[in-house]
Amino acid sequence: MESKFRYYFGSMVFLSGLILSIGAIAFAIMVHLRRTSDPSEIITTYGFLGVGLSFTLFGINLMMSQRRPYGLYSSGVMITGFLFSIIGVGSFAMTYTSNWVYPTVSYVSFAYASGICLLSGNAFGNAVLKLIEERSVQLHENAACHYTTEDIEKEVEETLNKSFSDGSRFSAFNLDIKEDETVFVHGKTLKESPQDRIEIKDSIREVESLQSAINGKVKVNDYAIDLTTKMLSATMKQQTEEQNKKMSNKLKMKLNSMRR
Amino acid sequence: MAKGLDVGTMNIICAEKGKGDSITFAQQRNAFLKMEAGDLAQNMLDSAKILYTQKDETINVLGEDAFKFSNVFNKPIRRPMKQGIISPDEKESIPMIKLIIERVLGKPEKEGEIVYISVPASPVDSKVNVLYHSKTVEALAKRVGYQTNLIDEGLAVVFSELGDFNFTGIGISVGAGMTNITVAYLATPIVSFSIARGGDWIDEQVSSATGVPNERVTAIKETDFSFNSDYEIGSIQGALALYYDALITYIIANLKKKLLEVAPPDVEFPIAVAGGSSRARGFLDVFEKRISEANLPINVSKVKRNRSTTADSKDPIYSIARGCLIAALTREDAEAVPAAEEKPQKAVTA
Numbered sequence: 001m002e003s004k005f006r007y008y009f010g011s012m013v014f015l016s017g018l019i020l021s022i023g024a025i026a027f028a029i030m031v032h033l034r035r036t037s038d039p040s041e042i043i044t045t046y047g048f049l050g051v052g053l054s055f056t057l058f059g060i061n062l063m064m065s066q067r068r069p070y071g072l073y074s075s076g077v078m079i080t081g082f083l084f085s086i087i088g089v090g091s092f093a094m095t096y097t098s099n100w101v102y103p104t105v106s107y108v109s110f111a112y113a114s115g116i117c118l119l120s121g122n123a124f125g126n127a128v129l130k131l132i133e134e135r136s137v138q139l140h141e142n143a144a145c146h147y148t149t150e151d152i153e154k155e156v157e158e159t160l161n162k163s164f165s166d167g168s169r170f171s172a173f174n175l176d177i178k179e180d181e182t183v184f185v186h187g188k189t190l191k192e193s194p195q196d197r198i199e200i201k202d203s204i205r206e207v208e209s210l211q212s213a214i215n216g217k218v219k220v221n222d223y224a225i226d227l228t229t230k231m232l233s234a235t236m237k238q239q240t241e242e243q244n245k246k247m248s249n250k251l252k253m254k255l256n257s258m259r260r
Numbered sequence: 261m262a263k264g265l266d267v268g269t270m271n272i273i274c275a276e277k278g279k280g281d282s283i284t285f286a287q288q289r290n291a292f293l294k295m296e297a298g299d300l301a302q303n304m305l306d307s308a309k310i311l312y313t314q315k316d317e318t319i320n321v322l323g324e325d326a327f328k329f330s331n332v333f334n335k336p337i338r339r340p341m342k343q344g345i346i347s348p349d350e351k352e353s354i355p356m357i358k359l360i361i362e363r364v365l366g367k368p369e370k371e372g373e374i375v376y377i378s379v380p381a382s383p384v385d386s387k388v389n390v391l392y393h394s395k396t397v398e399a400l401a402k403r404v405g406y407q408t409n410l411i412d413e414g415l416a417v418v419f420s421e422l423g424d425f426n427f428t429g430i431g432i433s434v435g436a437g438m439t440n441i442t443v444a445y446l447a448t449p450i451v452s453f454s455i456a457r458g459g460d461w462i463d464e465q466v467s468s469a470t471g472v473p474n475e476r477v478t479a480i481k482e483t484d485f486s487f488n489s490d491y492e493i494g495s496i497q498g499a500l501a502l503y504y505d506a507l508i509t510y511i512i513a514n515l516k517k518k519l520l521e522v523a524p525p526d527v528e529f530p531i532a533v534a535g536g537s538s539r540a541r542g543f544l545d546v547f548e549k550r551i552s553e554a555n556l557p558i559n560v561s562k563v564k565r566n567r568s569t570t571a572d573s574k575d576p577i578y579s580i581a582r583g584c585l586i587a588a589l590t591r592e593d594a595e596a597v598p599a600a601e602e603k604p605q606k607a608v609t610a
Contacts, residue, residue, distance in 0.1 A: 184313035184355065188306040190322070195286045195363050202582075203281040206423035207589045213427050213447040214590070 006065050014059025021052030039097045050089035050112060057119035058082045064126035074122055081118030088112025262374040262592040263406070264584025265365060266416070267357070267397050269341040269437030269460065270536055274364040275581035283585065285578055286364040292338050292356050293326035295319045313359065320352070322360065330475045337475055343456050344380040344438030345393035358400050368405045374592050375406040376584040378413045380438050384514055386456035409591065412452045414442025416583030421532030421564055423586075428527060429564075432511065433580055434535040436460045439511050441518075443558075445525055451518050457507055459537030465506075466499040487542025504540065508547055512554045519557050528561035534579030 028045045031037065061078040065071065088111035095104050264275040271287055278284040295301060297319045305312050311322040320338075321329050330337040340346065340353035340360075347353045365375070379394040398408045411419075417431030417440075427447035433440040436459040443451040463481065467474045480496050491498030533547060548563040 184315050184320070184359070187302075187310070187312040187314065187319075189309045190311050190313065190359075190363070193309060195288075195366065197284045197286045199278045199282050199284045200578075201281060202283045204277070204283065204582075204586060204589065206419060206586045207593065209423045210419060210427060210447060210586060210590045211593060214594075 007063055010059045010062025010065070012059070013055050013062060017052045017055025017057070017059055019052070020048050020055060024048035024052055043093050043096050047089055047093050050092065051086065053116065054082060054085035054089065054119065057085075057116065057123060060123045061119055061126070064123060064130060074126060077118050077122045081115045081122060083115070084111050084118065085115025088115055261369060262376075262585065262588035263365065264416075264581045264586070264588050265361070265375055265377045265401060266413075266581035266584060267341075267361070267377060267379070268435050268536070268580070269339070269344055269458070270435065271577065272357070272360045272364055273578060273581040274366075275578065275585040277585070277589065283582065285581060286366070287577075288360045288364050289323040289327060290339065290341055290357065290360060291323070291326045292340070292352075293321045293329050293333075293335060294338060295321060295329070295333075295335075311363075320356070322356070327475065327479070331479060334473070336473075341437060343386070343388060343460070344383075344435065344440075344454065344458070345388060345390055346396055354396065354400075357397070358403075361397070361400050362404055365401060365404055365406070371405055372407045373405070374409065374588045374595075375401055376409045376411050376416075376588040376591070377401055378416045378580045378584050379410045380440050381412050381414060381442070381452040381454045383438065383454045383456045384518070388456060390454075409588070411584055411587050412442050412449065413438075413440035413454075413580055414452055415444060415449055416580045416587065417532055417534045418442055418444045418447070418583070419586045420579045420583035421534060422530060425530050429530040429532060430515070430560075431583075432515075432531065432533045432535075432538075434458060434507075434511070434533060434537040436536060439507075439535070439537075441511070441515055443519065443522075443524060443529070445527070450524055451522055453514070453518055455511060455514055457510060458535075462500065462503040462507060462537070465503045466496060469499050470494070470496055472496055481540070485540055487540065487546050500540075504543065505546060505550075507537075508550050512550050512556075516554055516556055524558050527559070529558050530561045530564050532564045532579075534576040536577045538576045 024045050024047075027033075027041075027048065031041045031045075033041060033045055058078065058081075061074075061081075065074065088108055091104075091108040091111065095108065261277050266273045266275075268290060270290055272290050273288075274286045276284050295318070297314055297317050301319060302314070305319070305321070308325075310325045313320045313322065326337055329335070338350060338352075338356075340350055340356040342349065346357065350356075377397055379397065380390050382390055394410055398410060401408045413433045413435070414431040417433050418427055418429060419431075421431065422429040422444075428445050429443075431440075431442045431444065437456075438458050439455040441451075441453055441455070442449050459478075459481070463474050463477045466472070466477045466481075470477075472480075477496060477500070481500055485497050485500050487501060487504070491501060531551065533544060538544070538547075544563060551560060551563060
């Protein structure tokens, strides 16, 4: 509720600032403002323009308000900036006719410039923060909403299959080799004697382990993998149950039709 | 019965399940030597039971004997493969590899028997493309009548050596032409790459530094070299130790670089080293030392040591073929389960 009000208020201030600035420019055109113009015309034009710019930036700042912990600093900077710029404009209006000389000009210009800098810097900072937050929220939403159990199951299956089976990086093109024309006469030993082989004791237990690893039956101390495995096994169990139900229904139907 | 085939630059090894709890390995050197043909030479080769082929006036001595003859006659050996892939410089590379593959693989017991063939991953330090090699080797095995599947050499090492760690870890195959590395998590590769340096690179560097022929350096490296010993200044062993260390440092530097590009899971990664070029005595000690100094961006639990004896399937040279066999048997089992499930269903419906 508070943020809605702040947004409403901010947009109002922004629009007011914009109208004031446009009004100031229109007024300057209307009175043909120049260096030698009447001081009241100069004060009115630059006063409105200055206040208009401050209001515009203040409005933007209000619309892009941040929550804590940055919100507190942001609001502080925003109010300081706004006050500095308004003080700058006010001082200009008061001193232009009587005391518009050094060092007053420097003080007034510094106050206004620092106020505008604070407001625009704060607006930029808020915009960047908002952008980062939105992206992370988007990612979170994507992760939460768009991946179903089936998607995860497919992904795991694909990854495991890719790693083991045909290998995705190998080309599917099959090279056929023509019978070579180089005619070699095989030597006596090559023709007659069998290839020497050595036999070594080895139970190759790894075959079983590899089968388990590929089927996701290996226990690992990794929460994400354990969770995925559980989800996979639950899905598979559900599917088997559904299939069994269908089969039993079919059998019942067949029996009924036979009785009839 | 399913088979595993390791097509390496130096050796082509086939692994298959033997009788009972055993594995049978068939191994041939991936090399040949050209000699002039003649009745005398042929008789001598036949009586010595040496594998050879003849074409016109040339005899090609195959396998291990080619190395022996090369040292005796001081003739350069011909290699069908270079830097882990089929050599583009060798005209007769494909017929020779075909011959060796046919010999070690043998005929399938049934049509469509599964075979897993190890192939290198894409190298990070060379423009070499491994696709042509992979597809050619696959086609050669297919011609014999097998149902072929390709597997990364590094992943084969993971399958063979890291079963106790749920196939999580780093598999490194230090071969003759290339070094293949795969970082896997639960049998799933996270990173797979190769380096175009291996045992041959060491031999070449030592040969050019000391002036000793390449073949002799290879022979010394395989029979008379070990780390952790004092070397004479200017000795071949000293140069070998130096370049071995340079290779290990290079492998680890590339592994670190690759690991920095990915985000591996926060688990312990054991390292398994295999391949013919890792057989040198003391290799793993140096490797372990360099790994501990490297400060890798993952948690390395240990460098796994093989029971490195020659009559053991855990010999690093057999590791890749064994990994391929494990993959093939697993695939065969997986295919057998649905078939077995279908049978009772058919019986019920009947």
